[in-house]
């Protein structure tokens with residue numbers, strides 16, 4: 001998996017774009033890009049930056065889990081070398097000097113890949129499919145909110161302006177005028193995305209006030225996970241330039257719907273490229289049903305990757321404002337009340353849309369997790385339950401309703417740890433448990449309001 005042979009490609013690309021600086025990037029557990037900046041000349045001469053592998057065991061609060069095994073694995077933060085993927089090179093469109101941003105894979109100095117890296121976890125899963133002659137195809141959709149900037153830590157978030165509405169009272173779901181009000185921001189976002197070759201398809205105003213959704217063209221999972229990570233960075237950057245925040249929190253406001261990262265999944269025969277989810281007569285195939293059977297059986301156990309934060313589970317709770325966020329892993333034809341929707345499509349586009357992940361999730365891990373569940377279904381020839389017709393809001397097999405029970409379920413699922421990697425799964429659980437403990441130490445205003453003088 002070393003990418004050394006790609007050096008000539010890098011040389012050409014740098015020359016064509018007159019690159020003087022390089023941002024060497026790696027996605028951490030949350031999907032945020034970490035890295036180092038380097039002069040282009042040094043980089044082209046084979047200079048490879050190093051980072052400590054502790055970037056993969058840091059919690060969102062900046063701490064590290066207190067875990068014996070992790071300390072044993074990381075006696076003094078092992079150094080990793082960053083190796084570029086020539087398919088993951090982008091311009092930094094907002095930089096003054098011509099700058100490249102390149103996504104890297106991480107290797108220890110002994111040459112083994114770093115199992116803790118989310119991009120590596122997805123590569124592992126894709127290799128399992130490749131070994132059986134299958135090529136997964138993914139199309140992600142990402143929702144987000146635009147909100148007024150505000151630096152208070154305990155504040156109500158508000159949509160920035162005008163016709164998008166001010167929460168509940170006057171939402172403008174799907175309004176084209178409300179999107180157009182953000183024209184300067186979206187024009188710039190599209191210009192940036194074009195300069196970076198990100199395959200954006202459509203942009204739509206979603207259900208919430210100031211909530212938008214971007215759809216990507218379908219394609220190879222690794223490329224699309226790279227693109228989603230890049231898109232999030234680009235949008236956050238663009239919004240700040242226009243004086244507002246773009247947030248991918250799963251449920252930023254209690255009285256507005258949450259934000260999701262839906263992924264459409266199909267499976268091609270690597271040799272002839274036909275979609276193995278449909279039979280010759282155009283009907284959904286046995287493999288399609290086994291894939292869904294795997295999603296139904298294993299998705300509840302892999303929820304910490306699809307819903308990685310305490311906040312993620314607030315989106316998946318059925319309330320008056322939860323919109324069409326799913327609460328179960330039932331499946332159905334063109335049914336938006338289930339976790340697994342099968343859109344109406346021609347046979348060659350037969351696919352299942354996994355609607356469980358929040359926009360706050362790491363796209364590498366969402367794709368790895370969902371494809372791992374489907375793979376277990378294909379291997380075990382699992383049969384799905386009958387499809388849901390009509391509303392699934394009050395029924396179906398429940399998902400874990402909080403990060404605590406979700407982590408316990410992942411801990412107890414050995415088949416998933418085997419696929420995602422023992423070391424990755426162990427440290428991911430430790431990081432998430434440490435975050436949960438940190439959250440639990442905060443006494444909320446709700447507690448003071450309802451308990452201070454009443455107990």
Ligand SMILES: NC(=O)CC[C@H](N)C(=O)O
Nearest residue numbers: 257258259260324325326
């Ligand atoms: N486009 C939609 O179906 C809305 C999805 C919803 N916002 C969710 O969180 O799942």
